[in-house]
Amino acid sequence: MGLEDQAAVKRVADEHGSGVVVLLGTPDAESTQTLAQTVVTGDPSYAGPLAGVPLGLPVLHVFEAEVKDQVPVEVYEAQVALMEMSLDRDAILAGLGMARRLDGVAEGG
């Protein structure tokens, strides 16, 4: 995640406290894992404002069934469905699952 984006996430998380949830739209397992790690345990590259800052935010991906089920079908179809068909959904969710196991990334519910 870019340095400016990290600063923005930190500012919003500080402002709104622990009730904030992160919803990802990442295209592969690696970016999913890296972003999840960044907003939970801190910037893994130790370069940005989130270095050493464990925000511990719950992380979901828009491809997860529990997210998809909450979005009106026509909205999901318009915003997400095309990319869901062209990307490797299983690999992306496996990346998120890996981050949850390694970093204690909070699951939903």
Add this chain to the structure above:
Amino acid sequence: MELRGKKVIALGERDGIPGPAVAECARRAGAEVVLTLTACYV
């Protein structure tokens, strides 16, 4: 996790789902979007 009533940071990516599309899903699920970003890795 129920998104309704939650504050959501929508972290999209240019090569995946862009931030505004992620944010729209969150909003329509009943969440309040507090930040929308679209990362771009080159």
